[in-house]
Amino acid sequence: MDRFTVFAPRLVEKAEYFTSGHRACQGCAEALAVRLVMKALGRNTIVAMATGCMEIISSPLPTTAWNVPWIHVAFENASAVISGCEAGMKVLMRKGKVPEKKINFVAMGGDGATADIGMGQLSGALERGHDMIYVCFDNEAYMNTGIQRSSSTPYGASTTTSPAGKVSIGQRTQKKNLPQIAVAHNIPYVATACPSFPFDLMEKVKKAANIKGPAYVHILSVCPTGWRIPTSDSIRYGRLAVDTGVFPLYEVVDGKYRMTYEPQKLRPVGDYLKGQGRFRHLKDKDIEEIQRRVNQEYEKIISKCGGM
Amino acid sequence: MAKPMEEIKWQELEPGAVVREVGNAREYETGTWRSEKPVVNADECIHCGVCWLFCPDAAIHQMPDGHFEANLTYCKGCGICARECPVGCITMVAEEEE
Ligand SMILES: Cc1ncc(C[n+]2csc(CCOP(=O)(O)OP(=O)(O)O)c2C)c(N)n1
Ligand code: SF4
Ligand code: SF4
Ligand code: SF4
Ligand SMILES: [Mg+2]
Numbered sequence: 001m002d003r004f005t006v007f008a009p010r011l012v013e014k015a016e017y018f019t020s021g022h023r024a025c026q027g028c029a030e031a032l033a034v035r036l037v038m039k040a041l042g043r044n045t046i047v048a049m050a051t052g053c054m055e056i057i058s059s060p061l062p063t064t065a066w067n068v069p070w071i072h073v074a075f076e077n078a079s080a081v082i083s084g085c086e087a088g089m090k091v092l093m094r095k096g097k098v099p100e101k102k103i104n105f106v107a108m109g110g111d112g113a114t115a116d117i118g119m120g121q122l123s124g125a126l127e128r129g130h131d132m133i134y135v136c137f138d139n140e141a142y143m144n145t146g147i148q149r150s151s152s153t154p155y156g157a158s159t160t161t162s163p164a165g166k167v168s169i170g171q172r173t174q175k176k177n178l179p180q181i182a183v184a185h186n187i188p189y190v191a192t193a194c195p196s197f198p199f200d201l202m203e204k205v206k207k208a209a210n211i212k213g214p215a216y217v218h219i220l221s222v223c224p225t226g227w228r229i230p231t232s233d234s235i236r237y238g239r240l241a242v243d244t245g246v247f248p249l250y251e252v253v254d255g256k257y258r259m260t261y262e263p264q265k266l267r268p269v270g271d272y273l274k275g276q277g278r279f280r281h282l283k284d285k286d287i288e289e290i291q292r293r294v295n296q297e298y299e300k301i302i303s304k305c306g307g308m
Numbered sequence: 309m310a311k312p313m314e315e316i317k318w319q320e321l322e323p324g325a326v327v328r329e330v331g332n333a334r335e336y337e338t339g340t341w342r343s344e345k346p347v348v349n350a351d352e353c354i355h356c357g358v359c360w361l362f363c364p365d366a367a368i369h370q371m372p373d374g375h376f377e378a379n380l381t382y383c384k385g386c387g388i389c390a391r392e393c394p395v396g397c398i399t400m401v402a403e404e405e406e
Contacts (some may be wrong), residue, residue, distance in 0.1 A: 021364070028364050
């Protein structure tokens with residue numbers, strides 16, 4: 001459904017729950033991801049958001065870009081706060097103090113907030129089984145404070161705290177696999193998504209909202225500022241990440257894996273890496289090594305989906 | 309209408325820095341950031357809405373005749389719409405050139 005054979009807006013919620021006037025950089029696909037997630041969730045939604053770009057750009061006092069109840073919490077505790085909201089509202093509804101209705105309880109965080117700082121609290125919330133969704137907006141570094149590496153930064157990327165140079169390739173570690181960590185909690189729904197595939201993304205978020213229990217959605221969110229690409233190319237690079245197999249789109253429903261979009265033939269990773277300033281220093285042999293790794297990881301996912 | 313930050317005294321802030329006016333970021337006109345603006349050739353536009361769907365700033369709207377156009381109050385001029393338009397009917401034009 002991401003080939004736009006039909007008039008797109010007819011299928012999509014027209015209302016904006018994340019409004020214009022937010023201060024994200026030009027061409028920020030993380031802001032686009034938030035916009036699409038909110039379109040999928042609709043107005044009966046409560047959001048707890050960890051600090052990071054999306055929190056900063058949407059809430060400079062006295063303004064807010066949110067059209068739903070939204071709370072800015074500390075770096076580490078978005079999942080704990082939304083757990084409390086969910087548990088509290090459940091009690092208020094039981095006591096008749098709040099009318100019974102379906103509310104989406106959503107925690108949001110960047111990759112720094114999720115993969116590093118809020119990891120323990122996320123694990124706790126998933127394990128306790130709250131009826132909530134955690135959405136990670138992964139732009140592969142701590143962007144809001146000036147592009148510091150996180151454990152979700154990919155191998156070879158140059159950041160201000162993993163700078164590439166004569167003796168360093170940039171980030172020396174492999175990207176932490178957050179969706180797989182979520183799957184290991186045996187929760188009912190885990191998915192990966194990318195705003196370059198907007199229908200796939202919104203469908204997954206809706207599923208996550210409708211499934212009872214905890215759901216985790218991991219969204220690759222291209223950041224033109226930190227990735228050092230032209231602002232017009234954020235959608236293109238997200239598509240390349242998927243078409244090269246660097247970021248496969250899949251979902252795991254009750255432990256069952258399914259690829260939701262499968263490129264006919266994977267493009268070489270060089271198509272994705274070349275053109276991004278953060279990978280500019282990579283040599284052919286480095287790209288070969290990354291290709292080997294991507295193939296290996298991609299095959300793992302394919303085999304989990306039952307082979308193709 | 310939210311008061312500008314410079315005019316707000318700390319006594320006027322609600323504890324917890326609560327903002328009660330939903331979506332009032334709309335008062336902040338990000339269009340002033342722009343150096344290039346998207347210009348749509350309305351005759352070639354196929355009304356698909358791809359530009360609308362991909363705009364990170366929700367700054368595209370549909371005109372009464374069906375074609376889509378940027379809302380220059382908010383458009384930051386990123387160029388995504390021009391890049392993604394399937395028929396290539398959006399051109400980025402430098403602001404001063406008109
Ligand atoms: C405990 C704590 N440490 C550091 C900071 C400073 N800080 C604010 S946002 C941010 C980066 C967030 O990175 P990420 O979660 O990846 O989100 P992004 O900005 O990339 O969207 C940092 C380090 C903070 N607010 N709180
Ligand atoms: S730094 Fe990146 S993620 Fe943050 S607002 Fe700018 S483009 Fe978006
Ligand atoms: S240039 Fe960017 S901000 Fe302006 S309308 Fe196009 S996509 Fe939206
Ligand atoms: S993407 Fe192009 S063809 Fe489609 S609605 Fe926008 S301007 Fe028209
Ligand atoms: Mg980040």
